[in-house]
Amino acid sequence: MDNLTRDFSDSPALRYLEAAQQILTQIRETQMPAIEAAARVCADSIAAGGLVHLFGTGHSRIPVEEIFPRHGSFPGFHPIVELSLTNHTQVVGANGQRQAMYLEKLEGFGEVILRNFVFRAQDSMIVFSNGGVNGVVIDVALGAKRRGLPVIAVLSLAHSLASPVRHSSGRRLGEIADVTIDNCSPVGDAMVSIDGLATPVGPGSSIGYVAVVNMLKCLVAEELVRRGKPPLVLTSAALIGSEA
Numbered sequence: 583m584d585n586l587t588r589d590f591s592d593s594p595a596l597r598y599l600e601a602a603q604q605i606l607t608q609i610r611e612t613q614m615p616a617i618e619a620a621a622r623v624c625a626d627s628i629a630a631g632g633l634v635h636l637f638g639t640g641h642s643r644i645p646v647e648e649i650f651p652r653h654g655s656f657p658g659f660h661p662i663v664e665l666s667l668t669n670h671t672q673v674v675g676a677n678g679q680r681q682a683m684y685l686e687k688l689e690g691f692g693e694v695i696l697r698n699f700v701f702r703a704q705d706s707m708i709v710f711s712n713g714g715v716n717g718v719v720i721d722v723a724l725g726a727k728r729r730g731l732p733v734i735a736v737l738s739l740a741h742s743l744a745s746p747v748r749h750s751s752g753r754r755l756g757e758i759a760d761v762t763i764d765n766c767s768p769v770g771d772a773m774v775s776i777d778g779l780a781t782p783v784g785p786g787s788s789i790g791y792v793a794v795v796n797m798l799k800c801l802v803a804e805e806l807v808r809r810g811k812p813p814l815v816l817t818s819a820a821l822i823g824s825e826a
Contacts, residue, residue, distance in 0.1 A: 594774050598784040601773035605790050608766040609797075616763045617794060620734045621801035623706050623761060628658035628802065629811050632704030635660045635731075637695075637722050639667040639686045642710040645736065645791035649708075649799060656803065656813035664695055667718065685718070689749060692721020701729045708734040712771060712787045714742040714755030723758040724751060735759035736794055738767040738787055763798075765790030 590596060624634045636646040636659055643663050650659035670682040685691060695718070707726035711719040714737040726733050735755045739762070742754050756762040767773075767790050772782035806813050819826070 594776055594784070598774050601784070601786060602789045605766045605786050606793055609764075609790060609793055613763055613766070613794065616761055617797050618801060620708070620761045620763060621798055621805055623732050623734060624658075624708075624798065624802045625805035625809070627704055627706040628813070629806060629809050630704035632658075632702055632706070633660040634658060635662055635699070635701070635705060635707045635726070636710070637662045637707065637719070638710035639664070639716070639718055640670075640682065641785075641788065642712060642719075642791070643668040644788050645710050645795045648792050649795050651816055653816055653818050654796075655799060656815045658802075658813065662695070662699070686716045687718070687748060689717035689721060692718040693725050696722060696725045696729075701726070701731060703730060706732045706734065708736065709755060709759070710736045710791065711755055712738045712741055712765070712767065713745045714738075715745045715748045717749055719755055720749040720751060720753065720758070723755055727758060732761075733759045735762045736765055736791065737762070738769075738771070738790070739764040740769050741767065741771065741787075744769045763794055765794055 627634050636649055638644075638646045646661045646663055649655060650657070650661060666677070667682055667686050669677055670679045673679050707723070709719050709723050709726075714720075714735060723733050723735065735758070737755055739756065742756055745754075747754060751758075765787055767785070767787040770782065771785040771787050773786045774784040775782045803813055803815070
């Protein structure tokens with residue numbers, strides 16, 4: 583059956599879109615108070631001349647880069663992306679998936695990463711991790727707390743609660759954070775089952791992550807304007823001309 587006559591009503595592609603829409607609906611219905619609280623934390627930092635530091639490993643680097651820098655974003659957010667934990671597209675060999683998966687579980691590595699940066703009293707930290715149990719993200723969250731920074735966690739609550747605690751602190755990321763936002767992706771992340779395939783495909787966490795961080799970004803911009811400190815937004819030459 584060619585594409586002109588195929589019945590797409592039960593297409594796996596449409597089932598993915600339906601599952602993605604369910605994530606967005608769930609975020610809208612359940613996460614607004616947490617996102618509003620996180621926006622106030624971020625606005626407090628930026629309005630005071632501080633930074634909102636951003637950290638994630640693996641594919642949780644996606645929301646870090648979605649916040650800043652890109653069109654429609656603004657300074658005040660500081661992305662921390664450790665290449666040894668995120669640049670593993672070669673899969674095997676140097677910088678491969680095995681190394682990245684080993685390092686993200688390595689307790690103590692997060693504190694080594696933090697030692698490269700200066701943190702100030704007016705700063706805050708957002709940690710992204712779908713499961714919220716690996717050594718590095720727990721290290722970073724605990725290290726930020728020790729430095730007096732408020733911590734915001736963005737994770738899948740369902741996936742985190744289904745994952746065993748791995749850090750010697752005995753804590754998950756959501757148990758450390760001052761504000762926890764659920765990206766509303768399911769346990770295991772993938773959302774579409776295919777007949778004849780044992781495990782589902784089509785991860786949903788990126789959908790939730792990107793929605794959450796852009797909602798957050800918009801709220802922070804609104805709050806900074808309300809405080810008389812409008813952000814300098816990075817925008818496109820298509821809107822303001824190439825010279826600007």
